Amino acid sequence: MSVKLPSETIFYVAISVCPYYKHCHLERAPTLRPAIGVWLNVSPDHLDRYDSYDDYVATKAKIFAQSKVIIANADDKQVKNYAKPYHHCVWFARSNEQADYYLCNGEVMSRGKRLFSMTDFAQIGTHNADNVMAVFATAALLGVDEKVTAKACQAFIPLPCRTxxxxxxxxxxxxxxxxxxxxxxxxxxxxxxxxxxxxxxxxxxxxxxxxxxxxxxxxxxxxxxxxxxxxxxxxxxxxxxxxxxxxxxxxxxxxxxxxxxxxxxxxxxxxxxxxxxxxxxxxxxxxxxxxxxxxxxxxx
Missing domain, CATH: 3.90.190.20 (Mur ligase, C-terminal domain)
Structure with missing residues:
Protein backbone atom coordinates (compact mmCIF):
# COMPACT_ATOMS: atom_id res chain seq x y z
CA MET A 1 0.00 0.00 0.00
CA SER A 2 1.27 3.47 -0.83
CA VAL A 3 0.17 6.35 1.36
CA LYS A 4 1.60 9.86 1.24
CA LEU A 5 1.02 12.35 4.01
CA PRO A 6 0.49 16.00 3.12
CA SER A 7 3.50 18.23 3.71
CA GLU A 8 1.76 20.49 6.17
CA THR A 9 4.75 20.96 8.42
CA ILE A 10 8.51 20.93 8.10
CA PHE A 11 9.46 19.29 11.38
CA TYR A 12 8.30 15.89 12.63
CA VAL A 13 8.86 14.58 16.14
CA ALA A 14 9.29 10.87 16.85
CA ILE A 15 8.17 9.72 20.29
CA SER A 16 8.08 6.33 21.95
CA VAL A 17 4.89 5.57 23.87
CA CYS A 18 4.74 2.54 26.10
CA PRO A 19 2.20 1.31 28.64
CA TYR A 20 4.81 0.94 31.37
CA TYR A 21 2.37 1.64 34.17
CA LYS A 22 -1.34 0.94 34.09
CA HIS A 23 -3.39 4.07 33.34
CA CYS A 24 -0.30 5.77 32.01
CA HIS A 25 1.01 7.01 28.65
CA LEU A 26 -1.49 5.94 25.95
CA GLU A 27 -4.27 5.64 28.49
CA ARG A 28 -3.62 9.17 29.63
CA ALA A 29 -3.17 10.64 26.15
CA PRO A 30 -6.56 10.28 24.41
CA THR A 31 -5.93 13.47 22.43
CA LEU A 32 -2.63 12.21 21.02
CA ARG A 33 -3.06 12.02 17.23
CA PRO A 34 0.19 10.88 15.56
CA ALA A 35 0.55 11.40 11.82
CA ILE A 36 2.10 7.92 11.74
CA GLY A 37 1.74 5.16 14.32
CA VAL A 38 4.25 2.30 14.24
CA TRP A 39 3.82 -0.98 16.11
CA LEU A 40 6.85 -3.26 15.82
CA ASN A 41 5.85 -6.20 18.01
CA VAL A 42 4.35 -7.23 21.32
CA SER A 43 5.23 -9.85 23.90
CA PRO A 44 4.34 -10.41 27.58
CA ASP A 45 5.74 -7.64 29.76
CA HIS A 46 4.76 -5.63 32.84
CA LEU A 47 2.21 -8.31 33.71
CA ASP A 48 2.64 -7.39 37.35
CA ARG A 49 0.96 -4.08 36.49
CA TYR A 50 -1.83 -5.29 34.17
CA ASP A 51 -4.92 -7.39 34.75
CA SER A 52 -3.91 -9.74 31.93
CA TYR A 53 -1.76 -10.05 28.82
CA ASP A 54 -4.81 -9.20 26.69
CA ASP A 55 -5.21 -5.99 28.70
CA TYR A 56 -1.57 -5.12 28.02
CA VAL A 57 -1.89 -5.79 24.27
CA ALA A 58 -5.12 -3.79 24.00
CA THR A 59 -3.36 -0.85 25.62
CA LYS A 60 -0.59 -0.93 23.04
CA ALA A 61 -3.15 -1.23 20.25
CA LYS A 62 -4.49 2.23 21.08
CA ILE A 63 -1.68 3.62 18.92
CA PHE A 64 -3.52 2.37 15.82
CA ALA A 65 -6.85 3.93 16.72
CA GLN A 66 -5.24 7.29 17.40
CA SER A 67 -2.95 7.50 14.32
CA LYS A 68 -3.70 8.87 10.87
CA VAL A 69 -1.62 6.19 9.11
CA ILE A 70 -0.24 3.03 10.68
CA ILE A 71 2.80 0.85 10.03
CA ALA A 72 2.48 -2.74 11.24
CA ASN A 73 4.55 -5.90 11.51
CA ALA A 74 2.76 -8.64 9.58
CA ASP A 75 4.95 -11.29 11.24
CA ASP A 76 3.52 -10.55 14.69
CA LYS A 77 0.15 -12.26 15.10
CA GLN A 78 -1.23 -9.82 17.67
CA VAL A 79 -0.08 -6.73 15.79
CA LYS A 80 -1.47 -8.12 12.53
CA ASN A 81 -4.88 -8.88 14.05
CA TYR A 82 -5.24 -5.38 15.44
CA ALA A 83 -4.02 -3.76 12.20
CA LYS A 84 -6.29 -5.66 9.80
CA PRO A 85 -9.35 -3.38 10.18
CA TYR A 86 -7.37 -0.29 9.16
CA HIS A 87 -7.20 0.61 5.47
CA HIS A 88 -4.40 3.13 5.83
CA CYS A 89 -1.81 0.55 6.84
CA VAL A 90 1.71 -0.04 5.54
CA TRP A 91 2.96 -3.58 6.21
CA PHE A 92 6.43 -4.98 6.72
CA ALA A 93 7.55 -8.58 7.20
CA ARG A 94 10.76 -10.56 7.08
CA SER A 95 9.63 -13.25 4.66
CA ASN A 96 6.35 -12.16 3.08
CA GLU A 97 6.98 -10.62 -0.34
CA GLN A 98 3.36 -9.43 -0.43
CA ALA A 99 4.18 -6.91 2.30
CA ASP A 100 5.06 -3.34 1.37
CA TYR A 101 8.54 -3.90 2.84
CA TYR A 102 10.17 -7.29 3.32
CA LEU A 103 13.51 -9.03 3.83
CA CYS A 104 15.13 -11.22 1.20
CA ASN A 105 18.62 -12.71 1.70
CA GLY A 106 19.50 -10.01 4.17
CA GLU A 107 18.28 -7.22 1.89
CA VAL A 108 15.45 -4.83 2.72
CA MET A 109 13.15 -4.84 -0.31
CA SER A 110 10.04 -3.05 -1.53
CA ARG A 111 8.08 -4.15 -4.60
CA GLY A 112 11.07 -6.09 -5.89
CA LYS A 113 13.50 -3.22 -5.41
CA ARG A 114 16.57 -3.52 -3.19
CA LEU A 115 16.72 -0.70 -0.65
CA PHE A 116 19.33 -1.62 1.93
CA SER A 117 21.66 -4.45 2.97
CA MET A 118 21.54 -5.39 6.64
CA THR A 119 25.27 -6.06 6.48
CA ASP A 120 25.64 -2.27 6.37
CA PHE A 121 23.76 -1.84 9.64
CA ALA A 122 25.69 -1.33 12.88
CA GLN A 123 23.66 -3.73 15.06
CA ILE A 124 23.83 -7.49 14.79
CA GLY A 125 20.74 -9.67 14.70
CA THR A 126 18.12 -10.21 12.01
CA HIS A 127 15.45 -8.81 14.33
CA ASN A 128 16.95 -5.37 13.70
CA ALA A 129 15.64 -5.65 10.14
CA ASP A 130 12.18 -4.96 11.58
CA ASN A 131 13.41 -1.58 12.79
CA VAL A 132 15.04 -0.77 9.45
CA MET A 133 11.94 -1.71 7.48
CA ALA A 134 9.82 0.46 9.75
CA VAL A 135 12.23 3.34 9.19
CA PHE A 136 11.98 3.00 5.40
CA ALA A 137 8.18 2.86 5.62
CA THR A 138 8.02 5.95 7.83
CA ALA A 139 10.50 7.92 5.73
CA ALA A 140 8.62 7.09 2.53
CA LEU A 141 5.38 8.38 4.01
CA LEU A 142 7.17 11.62 4.83
CA GLY A 143 8.49 11.92 1.29
CA VAL A 144 12.13 11.12 2.06
CA ASP A 145 14.12 9.68 -0.83
CA GLU A 146 15.03 6.00 -0.37
CA LYS A 147 18.72 6.70 -0.98
CA VAL A 148 18.73 9.27 1.79
CA THR A 149 17.10 6.78 4.15
CA ALA A 150 19.67 4.12 3.21
CA LYS A 151 22.55 6.50 3.96
CA ALA A 152 21.00 7.38 7.31
CA CYS A 153 20.63 3.69 8.22
CA GLN A 154 24.23 3.00 7.23
CA ALA A 155 25.48 5.92 9.36
CA PHE A 156 23.28 5.03 12.32
CA ILE A 157 25.09 4.82 15.67
CA PRO A 158 23.17 2.46 17.99
CA LEU A 159 22.09 3.54 21.44
CA PRO A 160 23.78 1.67 24.29
CA CYS A 161 22.69 -1.77 25.47
CA ARG A 162 20.92 -2.87 22.28
CA THR A 163 22.75 -5.92 20.89
Whole structure:
Protein backbone atom coordinates (compact mmCIF):
# COMPACT_ATOMS: atom_id res chain seq x y z
CA MET A 1 0.00 0.00 0.00
CA SER A 2 1.27 3.47 -0.83
CA VAL A 3 0.17 6.35 1.36
CA LYS A 4 1.60 9.86 1.24
CA LEU A 5 1.02 12.35 4.01
CA PRO A 6 0.49 16.00 3.12
CA SER A 7 3.50 18.23 3.71
CA GLU A 8 1.76 20.49 6.17
CA THR A 9 4.75 20.96 8.42
CA ILE A 10 8.51 20.93 8.10
CA PHE A 11 9.46 19.29 11.38
CA TYR A 12 8.30 15.89 12.63
CA VAL A 13 8.86 14.58 16.14
CA ALA A 14 9.29 10.87 16.85
CA ILE A 15 8.17 9.72 20.29
CA SER A 16 8.08 6.33 21.95
CA VAL A 17 4.89 5.57 23.87
CA CYS A 18 4.74 2.54 26.10
CA PRO A 19 2.20 1.31 28.64
CA TYR A 20 4.81 0.94 31.37
CA TYR A 21 2.37 1.64 34.17
CA LYS A 22 -1.34 0.94 34.09
CA HIS A 23 -3.39 4.07 33.34
CA CYS A 24 -0.30 5.77 32.01
CA HIS A 25 1.01 7.01 28.65
CA LEU A 26 -1.49 5.94 25.95
CA GLU A 27 -4.27 5.64 28.49
CA ARG A 28 -3.62 9.17 29.63
CA ALA A 29 -3.17 10.64 26.15
CA PRO A 30 -6.56 10.28 24.41
CA THR A 31 -5.93 13.47 22.43
CA LEU A 32 -2.63 12.21 21.02
CA ARG A 33 -3.06 12.02 17.23
CA PRO A 34 0.19 10.88 15.56
CA ALA A 35 0.55 11.40 11.82
CA ILE A 36 2.10 7.92 11.74
CA GLY A 37 1.74 5.16 14.32
CA VAL A 38 4.25 2.30 14.24
CA TRP A 39 3.82 -0.98 16.11
CA LEU A 40 6.85 -3.26 15.82
CA ASN A 41 5.85 -6.20 18.01
CA VAL A 42 4.35 -7.23 21.32
CA SER A 43 5.23 -9.85 23.90
CA PRO A 44 4.34 -10.41 27.58
CA ASP A 45 5.74 -7.64 29.76
CA HIS A 46 4.76 -5.63 32.84
CA LEU A 47 2.21 -8.31 33.71
CA ASP A 48 2.64 -7.39 37.35
CA ARG A 49 0.96 -4.08 36.49
CA TYR A 50 -1.83 -5.29 34.17
CA ASP A 51 -4.92 -7.39 34.75
CA SER A 52 -3.91 -9.74 31.93
CA TYR A 53 -1.76 -10.05 28.82
CA ASP A 54 -4.81 -9.20 26.69
CA ASP A 55 -5.21 -5.99 28.70
CA TYR A 56 -1.57 -5.12 28.02
CA VAL A 57 -1.89 -5.79 24.27
CA ALA A 58 -5.12 -3.79 24.00
CA THR A 59 -3.36 -0.85 25.62
CA LYS A 60 -0.59 -0.93 23.04
CA ALA A 61 -3.15 -1.23 20.25
CA LYS A 62 -4.49 2.23 21.08
CA ILE A 63 -1.68 3.62 18.92
CA PHE A 64 -3.52 2.37 15.82
CA ALA A 65 -6.85 3.93 16.72
CA GLN A 66 -5.24 7.29 17.40
CA SER A 67 -2.95 7.50 14.32
CA LYS A 68 -3.70 8.87 10.87
CA VAL A 69 -1.62 6.19 9.11
CA ILE A 70 -0.24 3.03 10.68
CA ILE A 71 2.80 0.85 10.03
CA ALA A 72 2.48 -2.74 11.24
CA ASN A 73 4.55 -5.90 11.51
CA ALA A 74 2.76 -8.64 9.58
CA ASP A 75 4.95 -11.29 11.24
CA ASP A 76 3.52 -10.55 14.69
CA LYS A 77 0.15 -12.26 15.10
CA GLN A 78 -1.23 -9.82 17.67
CA VAL A 79 -0.08 -6.73 15.79
CA LYS A 80 -1.47 -8.12 12.53
CA ASN A 81 -4.88 -8.88 14.05
CA TYR A 82 -5.24 -5.38 15.44
CA ALA A 83 -4.02 -3.76 12.20
CA LYS A 84 -6.29 -5.66 9.80
CA PRO A 85 -9.35 -3.38 10.18
CA TYR A 86 -7.37 -0.29 9.16
CA HIS A 87 -7.20 0.61 5.47
CA HIS A 88 -4.40 3.13 5.83
CA CYS A 89 -1.81 0.55 6.84
CA VAL A 90 1.71 -0.04 5.54
CA TRP A 91 2.96 -3.58 6.21
CA PHE A 92 6.43 -4.98 6.72
CA ALA A 93 7.55 -8.58 7.20
CA ARG A 94 10.76 -10.56 7.08
CA SER A 95 9.63 -13.25 4.66
CA ASN A 96 6.35 -12.16 3.08
CA GLU A 97 6.98 -10.62 -0.34
CA GLN A 98 3.36 -9.43 -0.43
CA ALA A 99 4.18 -6.91 2.30
CA ASP A 100 5.06 -3.34 1.37
CA TYR A 101 8.54 -3.90 2.84
CA TYR A 102 10.17 -7.29 3.32
CA LEU A 103 13.51 -9.03 3.83
CA CYS A 104 15.13 -11.22 1.20
CA ASN A 105 18.62 -12.71 1.70
CA GLY A 106 19.50 -10.01 4.17
CA GLU A 107 18.28 -7.22 1.89
CA VAL A 108 15.45 -4.83 2.72
CA MET A 109 13.15 -4.84 -0.31
CA SER A 110 10.04 -3.05 -1.53
CA ARG A 111 8.08 -4.15 -4.60
CA GLY A 112 11.07 -6.09 -5.89
CA LYS A 113 13.50 -3.22 -5.41
CA ARG A 114 16.57 -3.52 -3.19
CA LEU A 115 16.72 -0.70 -0.65
CA PHE A 116 19.33 -1.62 1.93
CA SER A 117 21.66 -4.45 2.97
CA MET A 118 21.54 -5.39 6.64
CA THR A 119 25.27 -6.06 6.48
CA ASP A 120 25.64 -2.27 6.37
CA PHE A 121 23.76 -1.84 9.64
CA ALA A 122 25.69 -1.33 12.88
CA GLN A 123 23.66 -3.73 15.06
CA ILE A 124 23.83 -7.49 14.79
CA GLY A 125 20.74 -9.67 14.70
CA THR A 126 18.12 -10.21 12.01
CA HIS A 127 15.45 -8.81 14.33
CA ASN A 128 16.95 -5.37 13.70
CA ALA A 129 15.64 -5.65 10.14
CA ASP A 130 12.18 -4.96 11.58
CA ASN A 131 13.41 -1.58 12.79
CA VAL A 132 15.04 -0.77 9.45
CA MET A 133 11.94 -1.71 7.48
CA ALA A 134 9.82 0.46 9.75
CA VAL A 135 12.23 3.34 9.19
CA PHE A 136 11.98 3.00 5.40
CA ALA A 137 8.18 2.86 5.62
CA THR A 138 8.02 5.95 7.83
CA ALA A 139 10.50 7.92 5.73
CA ALA A 140 8.62 7.09 2.53
CA LEU A 141 5.38 8.38 4.01
CA LEU A 142 7.17 11.62 4.83
CA GLY A 143 8.49 11.92 1.29
CA VAL A 144 12.13 11.12 2.06
CA ASP A 145 14.12 9.68 -0.83
CA GLU A 146 15.03 6.00 -0.37
CA LYS A 147 18.72 6.70 -0.98
CA VAL A 148 18.73 9.27 1.79
CA THR A 149 17.10 6.78 4.15
CA ALA A 150 19.67 4.12 3.21
CA LYS A 151 22.55 6.50 3.96
CA ALA A 152 21.00 7.38 7.31
CA CYS A 153 20.63 3.69 8.22
CA GLN A 154 24.23 3.00 7.23
CA ALA A 155 25.48 5.92 9.36
CA PHE A 156 23.28 5.03 12.32
CA ILE A 157 25.09 4.82 15.67
CA PRO A 158 23.17 2.46 17.99
CA LEU A 159 22.09 3.54 21.44
CA PRO A 160 23.78 1.67 24.29
CA CYS A 161 22.69 -1.77 25.47
CA ARG A 162 20.92 -2.87 22.28
CA THR A 163 22.75 -5.92 20.89
CA UNK A 164 25.92 -3.80 20.98
CA UNK A 165 29.22 -5.57 20.39
CA UNK A 166 31.54 -4.78 23.31
CA UNK A 167 34.59 -6.60 21.97
CA UNK A 168 36.16 -9.92 21.04
CA UNK A 169 38.92 -12.07 22.47
CA UNK A 170 40.08 -15.54 21.48
CA UNK A 171 37.24 -15.75 18.96
CA UNK A 172 34.57 -15.03 21.59
CA UNK A 173 32.29 -12.03 20.95
CA UNK A 174 30.72 -10.18 23.87
CA UNK A 175 27.35 -8.51 23.29
CA UNK A 176 25.54 -6.03 25.54
CA UNK A 177 21.78 -6.31 25.18
CA UNK A 178 20.87 -5.01 28.63
CA UNK A 179 17.85 -3.28 27.05
CA UNK A 180 16.38 -6.78 26.74
CA UNK A 181 14.15 -6.25 29.77
CA UNK A 182 11.45 -8.75 28.79
CA UNK A 183 11.32 -12.24 27.34
CA UNK A 184 10.21 -11.10 23.87
CA UNK A 185 13.23 -8.81 23.47
CA UNK A 186 15.66 -11.50 24.60
CA UNK A 187 14.07 -14.14 22.36
CA UNK A 188 14.42 -11.77 19.40
CA UNK A 189 18.10 -11.23 20.21
CA UNK A 190 18.73 -14.97 20.52
CA UNK A 191 16.97 -15.75 17.24
CA UNK A 192 18.78 -12.94 15.46
CA UNK A 193 22.31 -14.21 16.19
CA UNK A 194 23.17 -17.45 14.41
CA UNK A 195 26.10 -18.54 16.59
CA UNK A 196 26.55 -20.71 19.68
CA UNK A 197 25.73 -18.59 22.72
CA UNK A 198 26.23 -18.28 26.44
CA UNK A 199 23.32 -16.22 27.75
CA UNK A 200 23.31 -14.07 30.89
CA UNK A 201 19.82 -13.50 32.27
CA UNK A 202 18.12 -12.40 35.46
CA UNK A 203 16.69 -9.60 37.56
CA UNK A 204 13.07 -8.78 38.30
CA UNK A 205 10.90 -11.14 36.24
CA UNK A 206 7.72 -9.04 36.38
CA UNK A 207 5.47 -12.10 36.50
CA UNK A 208 6.59 -13.44 33.12
CA UNK A 209 6.42 -17.10 32.10
CA UNK A 210 10.01 -18.12 31.36
CA UNK A 211 9.05 -21.29 29.52
CA UNK A 212 9.02 -19.27 26.29
CA UNK A 213 12.59 -18.14 26.95
CA UNK A 214 13.62 -21.72 27.68
CA UNK A 215 12.13 -22.85 24.37
CA UNK A 216 14.08 -20.17 22.51
CA UNK A 217 17.30 -21.38 24.16
CA UNK A 218 17.02 -24.93 22.84
CA UNK A 219 18.69 -24.48 19.47
CA UNK A 220 21.79 -22.34 19.92
CA UNK A 221 22.19 -21.43 23.60
CA UNK A 222 24.91 -23.63 25.14
CA UNK A 223 24.46 -22.39 28.69
CA UNK A 224 22.28 -19.95 30.63
CA UNK A 225 23.86 -18.14 33.56
CA UNK A 226 21.21 -16.80 35.92
CA UNK A 227 21.46 -14.07 38.55
CA UNK A 228 19.19 -11.64 40.37
CA UNK A 229 15.96 -11.53 42.34
CA UNK A 230 13.96 -14.07 40.31
CA UNK A 231 16.82 -16.41 39.47
CA UNK A 232 15.06 -19.37 41.11
CA UNK A 233 11.96 -18.93 38.92
CA UNK A 234 14.09 -18.69 35.77
CA UNK A 235 16.22 -21.66 36.81
CA UNK A 236 13.15 -23.86 37.29
CA UNK A 237 11.94 -23.04 33.77
CA UNK A 238 15.34 -23.88 32.30
CA UNK A 239 15.71 -27.14 34.21
CA UNK A 240 12.18 -28.20 33.25
CA UNK A 241 13.10 -27.74 29.56
CA UNK A 242 16.53 -29.41 29.91
CA UNK A 243 18.47 -26.23 29.19
CA UNK A 244 22.01 -26.26 30.63
CA UNK A 245 21.97 -23.56 33.30
CA UNK A 246 23.63 -22.35 36.44
CA UNK A 247 22.64 -19.89 39.13
CA UNK A 248 25.29 -17.38 40.20
CA UNK A 249 25.36 -14.65 42.82
CA UNK A 250 25.55 -11.56 40.64
CA UNK A 251 26.55 -10.11 37.26
CA UNK A 252 30.34 -10.24 37.88
CA UNK A 253 30.03 -13.93 38.74
CA UNK A 254 28.01 -14.51 35.56
CA UNK A 255 30.62 -12.78 33.40
CA UNK A 256 33.46 -14.74 35.03
CA UNK A 257 31.62 -18.03 34.51
CA UNK A 258 30.91 -17.15 30.87
CA UNK A 259 34.56 -16.32 30.21
CA UNK A 260 35.66 -19.67 31.62
CA UNK A 261 33.08 -21.61 29.58
CA UNK A 262 33.25 -19.78 26.23
CA UNK A 263 35.01 -21.31 23.24
CA UNK A 264 36.13 -19.72 19.94
CA UNK A 265 33.09 -18.89 17.82
CA UNK A 266 30.80 -18.37 20.81
CA UNK A 267 28.83 -15.26 21.68
CA UNK A 268 28.53 -14.22 25.31
CA UNK A 269 25.41 -12.05 25.52
CA UNK A 270 23.85 -10.15 28.37
CA UNK A 271 20.16 -10.04 27.54
CA UNK A 272 18.50 -10.40 30.94
CA UNK A 273 14.80 -10.71 29.95
CA UNK A 274 14.14 -8.91 33.25
CA UNK A 275 14.04 -5.48 34.81
CA UNK A 276 17.25 -4.32 36.44
CA UNK A 277 15.92 -2.64 39.58
CA UNK A 278 16.84 -5.42 42.00
CA UNK A 279 20.56 -4.70 41.55
CA UNK A 280 20.93 -1.61 39.37
CA UNK A 281 19.37 1.84 38.98
CA UNK A 282 18.29 0.98 35.42
CA UNK A 283 19.21 -1.12 32.39
CA UNK A 284 21.84 1.43 31.31
CA UNK A 285 23.74 1.09 34.58
CA UNK A 286 23.48 -2.70 34.29
CA UNK A 287 24.80 -2.58 30.74
CA UNK A 288 27.66 -0.27 31.72
CA UNK A 289 28.64 -2.68 34.52
CA UNK A 290 28.69 -5.55 32.01
CA UNK A 291 30.83 -3.58 29.56
CA UNK A 292 33.28 -2.62 32.32
CA UNK A 293 33.68 -6.25 33.36
CA UNK A 294 34.22 -7.35 29.77
CA UNK A 295 36.70 -4.56 29.01
CA UNK A 296 38.73 -5.47 32.09
CA UNK A 297 38.97 -8.99 30.67
CA UNK A 298 39.82 -7.75 27.18
CA UNK A 299 42.59 -5.54 28.57
CA UNK A 300 44.30 -8.31 30.53
Missing amino acids: AIVGERHGVTFVNDSKGTNIGATVAAINGIDRPMILLVGGQGKGQNFSELASACQQRVKQVLIFGQDSEIINKAMVKNNIPCRQVNDLPAAVNAAIKSAQPGDVVMLSPACASFDMFANYLVRGAAFEQLVKEYLDE
